[in-house]
Amino acid sequence: MDTQQDMAEAGTIRSNSAELGQGAELGQGEGLALAEFHDACGRIRAAIETVIDGKSEAARLALTVLLAQGHLLLEDVPGVGKTMLAKTLAKTIDCSVHRIQFTPDLLPSDVTGVSIYNQDKHRFEFRPGPVFANIVIGDEINRASAKTQSALLECMEEHQVTVDGTSYSLDTPFMVIATQNPIEMEGTYPLPEAQRDRFMARISMGYPDLRAEMEMLETHQSVSPLVAVRPVVTVDEVRRMVATVRDVYVSPAVKEYTVNIGRATRDHPHLRLGASPRAMLQLLRAAKATAALNGRDFVLPDDVASVAEAVLAHRLILDRKAVTAGEDASSVVASVVAKVPVGGESRRVSP
Amino acid sequence: MLERPTGRRTPGASGRGGSRPPSPGFAPWLMSTAVAVAVLLTAANLHGVLEGWSWLFQVAVTVCSIEAATGLARRLDWPPLTGALLGLAALVMSVNAMFLAPTSFLGIIPGPGTFAALDPMLEDARDTVISQVAPVLVNNGIALAACVGVGLIALLVDTLAVPLQMPAISGLGLFGLASVPAMIKPNSIGAAGFLAAAAGYLLLLGCAHWLASDGGGRGRLASAEQLRRASGIAAAGLAAALVLPLAIPGFSSGLFPEGSRLNWGSPTGLNPVVSLGDNLRRPGAFGRMTYATDAEEPLYLRSVTLENLTGARWSPSAFGGNKRTGIDELDVPGVQNLLAAGEVTTTRISTASFTSPWLLAPYAPAQVSGARGQWSWDPSTLNIRGESGTTTANQDYEVRSVKPQLTRDVLRAAEPTNNAVVDPVFSELPDNMPAIVTDTAATVINGLDSPYEQAMAIQTYLRAPGFVYSEQAPVEGGYDQSGFEVVAAFLEEKSGYCIHYAATMAIMARIAGIPSRMAVGYAPGRPTGSVFDDGPGGDLKEFEVDSRDAHAWPELFFSGVGWVAFEPTPSRGVLPAYAQAQTTPGSPTQPEDVLRPTGQPRPATGAAAESAESGSPAPAEDAVLSRQLWSTAAAAVVLGLLLTPLVLRGRRTNRRRTALAAGGTGRRAAVAAWVEAVDTAEDLGWAAAATETPRAFQQRLDDAGVVSGRSAAALSRLRAGYERAAYAAPETPAPDGDNAARWTDVETVKDRLQERAGWRRRLAGLFWPASLFSRRPSGADGRRDDPSYLA
Known part of the structure; x- marks a missing residue:
């Protein structure tokens, strides 16, 4: 009974x-077993920690957002490693990573891509923009105009790009890691509330503690440790991890x-x-x-x-x-x- | 179960060298204080056996010195036996200091003269016990006896509770102490007394347990489980004590067996008044005895007269100066004259089990034959008393008695008595007579000159319908009395039984100037139908009397006539012809003659008499009985309500435990185990907030140090099991761990929590478990618990 x-x-x-x-x-693939999943996560986090000292909570949240198929907004004062975190996370995964530096004059087509007339073939061809990648790092997203922002935000929500009436699917997994600076308001276009809603999580990095900061001075002196970061998981593994989370x-x-x-x-x-x-x-x-x-x-x-x-x-x-x-x-x-x-x-x- | 320090001293090892951990300084004193408080709370019940409270100070001094001595012995870690001996020494010294100081060394150590001084005090005490009704007046002898008795009990309780490590058993000592007033006081010790004693006992138990579990005491540890069991048993016992009196016939109220309700054989008759009250209230007849007589009229058997009113109450006069031995011939001139005149009644009395130092005889005895043992008699009262232990038990003897032919005219002719004629003991009145007694007497005898008319007026007043015969109605503490305070209460209350009627009439007669005394004995009984034809003066008809016929009546002295019995008690006894009021048509205050010879059908009487005789007393008794029943029931209900949370909480735990033991699904078991742990925590004051996740709750307990080590691990296991049960997908395998281990975890956590809680919260958790009353809203139906685990 x-x-x-x-x-x-x-x-x-x-x-x-x-x-x-x-x-x-x-x-839709089979998820990883919990043990493998845990192992893979451990690898990613360990790799991130070689670059970002003492920010394991932020790293964990970033990973969480990746696995939950969301987008991440890193908001903090300049120089605390927002971009570094985004780049490190991207580098630990063997996947395509594009970076967009948002500026006031950036156009929507600079993000999504444009249709260009191919004179040889006498037709328009779509040239994918930087958004066609597994991980897109949008630096200083609040510096772009509202129009450009909304182009990106549509991609984030729909997981597709529509140019000239044709829809192009984005890769899976797809994650936008945007950073923004809350202090410097001059010449910025703050994200409207409705659009901020599209980011799964916002993380403030915060300053590292004394020990972590000293260690950072040591490790970052000669060569950026980012160079040494090698991918620790494949895209396929990430897909299966996402499937695990879904289950x-x-x-x-x-x-x-x-x-x-x-x-x-x-x-x-x-x-x-x-x-x-x-x-x-x-x-x-x-x-x-x-x-x-x-x-x-x-x-x-x-x-x-x-x-x-x-x-x-x-x-x-x-x-x-x-x-x-x-x-x-x-x-x-x-x-x-x-x-x-x-x-x-x-x-x-x-x- | 708990992480208890090992290697604690065993009781036997205490006090004998070696490396002992130092015991906390206050622990010995705490136990001593607890014992002293418990004993004194119980001893307070002696109020009512002993008059007033003055004795309590002396008793308190004794008990406190004993406890100080034993506490000191414990503090100094002397062997246990030394403590008891020291306590005994303290008892002797304190008693010496208070009562025998002049004959002692330094006021406290018994000297050579001490025992000589002790003798009269013990004599005093014995006389008081024999002759007085509780509450007895406290003289030095009684106070000394109380101090020694209570002191010995304190010593016993202390020895049981501390050196012998049996605090629960020490309740026997308290019980023994409480049973003395319970036996003696007609109404037992009452709820307040019982609760005081119980509170003292619980305090003792609590202190002992606290010291044992807290490491302050020495020796065996009582686990929380034991405490729970003990409280369960105590609660059951308490409930039984409340309910049983309702079920057992013979209890009219109270939480303790009542002295007057215990049929422990026949009455000893040592104290006539107490015996009488007790006899009348006994639920059934007993102590049957028979007598055969050739008297034409119903015969009163008199045991003793009470005439001494000096002690603020009636008591037999000292049986000393004019004692005469030998009862073959009671040669008082008046009696012998009548004997010679042939006015003789022969009565053969067979006392069976009736035991009393005073010989039963019809008034006035002239010759007694056949009584075994040594007897002496007092010419002024014709009381016959056994010497050197002679009692009436199992005596068959013949009394030849005389009875003057009394008529109204003879009595009416009697002059007011000259005080020189009779012993002053018969006419003495205390100075501080309550106003209501003197006022009533003055009103009743107002305008009447002749002693007979005054006596008749008093008797008529008492027999009037305004007074209600009741053995139960005013039996508040000390009402089994005949002193003037009780008489005043009786006149106020207008309800009582023969003692009150007789005492009132006798006192009012003395106010009117008529010498009087109170006779105690038996009213005429019922004929058995047997007739003996070998009597000297004709056939002897046999009658029987038993405890229900116990009676008291006044005897008044009329100059030139002698002692004359009256019958102020309605519906009891027989009104002699001379004492019957003349029915005069125009006097409504005089009731009709409502008397009937016993054993004959009662003639139809007027409405007034009806109500005086049988109508009113029954409802009054019923009312009292039902009030007592109701109050007992109400107390039971209140107690039941108080214990309900405890019982419900216990049932809930049991249900969960049995659910686990029955091997429910792992999921349900895990939930039950966790919920039980959380509920226990809530009972003990660490309530899990509704907004707190299990993890957060566990973390909080952990951070606060409430759980640690093994208990923390156990709580963590329980929490993990619960989380899996509550939040994991239903098709996933059930949480690990067998149910026995789970319940062990629960017990581990519980023990730890109880250890941390402190006794106040433990007590609150026991009797007012907060988890019973909290309902954390969650889930669609607002229940956080599986319904099957909810009581």
């Missing part, structure tokens, strides 16, 4: 998770917990704009990746809580009063997480 019911309920849960899943555009189980209790967090931000008195349903989707994906990174094939509320700030903070718009009161989005997310009750074991445990 127990088993039958368990199975029946399990069926609905599986279909739920399929709906929640990333859909057909992602790799991570999410119990109804955790879904409910996730949704409750989202709803709490919408009702929060300090917020003008709460988290969107897309944000919920991405929060859960990030949580799944976190669970997989921690060697589990199921998500805990702790996973959700641990990525909530990175995933949600940049999407929220604070009330003016809250801003003057010294609140910021991170503290609001923390207070929301602290207030949402954790679901216990789901009812499927009951007989």
Whole structure:
């Protein structure tokens, strides 16, 4: 009786998770076994740590976002290694990496590519832009005009480029790692809130601690350690890792917990704009990746809580009063997480 | 289960050299204090056996010095036996200091004269016990006896609880102490007394347990499981103590067996008044005895008279100065004259099990034959008392008694008595008579000059319908009395039984100037139907009496006539012809004659008499009984309510444990185990917040040092099992680990938490488990627990 019911309920849960899943555009291959997965992650993180000292949390989050098939926004003051992190992550994977340096005069076609008339063949040919790569590093994304930004953001969301009526699919995996500088506002076009929503997570690097900074001075003196970084996983492995993450189980209790967090931000008195349903989707994906990174094939509320700030903070718009009161989005997310009750074991445990 | 330090001293090893860890300085004193408090709380119940509270100070001094001595011995790590001996010495010294100082060395050490001084005090104590009704007036002898008795109990409790390491058994000492007042006080010790004693006992247990588990004490460790079991047993015992009295006939109230309800053989009759009250309240008849008589009228059998009112209560007068031995011939002139005149009644009495130092006889006995043993008698009262241990038990004897032919006219002619004629003991009144007694007496006898008319007025007043006969109604502490305080209460309450009626009439008669005394004995019984034809003056008809016929009545002295019995108690006994009111049509205050010869159908009487005789007392008794029943039931309900959380929580734990033991699916077992651990933590004050994930909760306990080492590992295993059970995909294999190991983990965590909680939180967790009342909203139905694990 127990088993039958368990199975029946399990069926609905599986279909739920399929709906929640990333859909057909992602790799359909078999996922890696958890052990291999863990091993691969360990390699990537070790490689990153040879370059970025003392920022394992940021590295972990970057990896999480990669495995969750999201895009990453690195926001911090200049010189703390944003670009370095992006480049290192890209280099550890044996895949195509393009870098776009955003400037005010950058055009959408400089990102997506253009159709050029081939005089020999008497027809227009599409020349893919830098966005056609597995990992796209968008440096100083807020320096580009809104038009160019939106061209990139469409690619991010749709995983395709449409030029002259023809759609071109982007590679899988596809990840944009954008950096931006919050201090220097002169001549920048800040990302609109709606577009920031497309980034799965925003990470602030923060300054390294004393020991890490001293070590950094040592290792970065003569030659950049980035040169020594060799790819440690193949694209195919990354695809299978993504598939593993997709297969991570999410119990109804955790879904409910996730949704409750989202709803709490919408009702929060300090917020003008709460988290969107897309944000919920991405929060859960990030949580799944976190669970997989921690060697589990199921998500805990702790996973959700641990990525909530990175995933949600940049999407929220604070009330003016809250801003003057010294609140910021991170503290609001923390207070929301602290207030949402954790679901216990789901009812499927009951007989 | 717990990480306990090993190599702790065993009880036997304590005090005998070697390398012992130093015991904390306060521990010996704590146990001593606990014992002293427990004993004193229990001893407080002696209030009501002993008059007032003055004795308590002396008892407290004794107990405290004993406990100080034993505590000191423990503090100095002397062998256990030394502590007891030191306590005994402290007992002797403190008693010496308080009672026998003049004959002692330095005021505390017994000297050669001490024993000589002790003798009269013990004599005092014995006399008090024999002649007084509880609460007895405290004289030096009684106080000394109380101090020694309670002191010895304290010593016993202390020895059991500390050196012998059996604090639970030490309750026997307390029980013994509590049972003394429980037996003696007519209404037992009452709920408050019981609770005080129980609180003392629990304090003792708690301290002992705390010291044992905290490492402060010495010796055996009681585990938390033992404490739980002990509290379970205690709760069950308490509940049984509350419920049993409801089920056992003979208990009318109370938490303790009541002295008056215990049928331990026949009455000893040492104290006539106590025996009487007890006899009347006994649920069934017992102590049957028979007598055969040729008297024409129903016969009262008199045991003893009480005439001494100096002690603020009635007691037999000292049986000393004019004692005469030999009862073959009681040669008082008046009696012998009547004997010569042939006014003789022959009565053969067979006492069976009735035991009393006073010989039962009809008034006025002239010759007694056939009684074994040594007897002496007092000419002023004609009380016959056994000498050197002679009692009435199993005596068959014949009494030839005389009875003057009394008529109203003879009595009416009697002049007010000259005080010189009778012994002053018969007319003494205490100075501080309550106003209500004197006022009532004055009102009743107002305008009446002749002693007979005054006596009749008093009797009529008491027999009026305003007074209700009840053996139960006013049995508050000390009401089994006949002193003027009780008489005042009786006049206020207008409800009581023969002792109160008789005492009231006797006191009011003395106020009116008529010498009086109270007679105690048996009212006329029921004819058995047997007739003996070998009597000297004709056939002897046999009657039987038993405990229900125990009775008291007043005897008033009329000058020129002698002692005359009256019957102020309605519905009991027989109203003699001379004492019957003349029915005068115009006087509504005089009730109709409601008396009937016993054993005959009662003639129809007026409504007033009906209510006086049988209508009112029954409802009154019922009301009292039902009130007691209700209060007991209410107490049981309150206690039940108090214990409900404990029981429910225990059931929940049991359910989870059995679910695990029954080998439920790994998933359910893991959930149950974790939830039990979390609930226990909540009970003990570490509640998991609703917003806290299991990991965060475990982390918090870990960081706070609440769990560590093995318990932290156990909690971590439980948490991991729960997470897998609660959040993993249903088709994944069930969490690892067998259920027995899981429950062991739960126990490990529980023990650790309890160890960390401190006794206050442990106690709160036991009786008010917070987890029972918290409902963390989660899941669609707001339940965090599997329904099958919820009680």
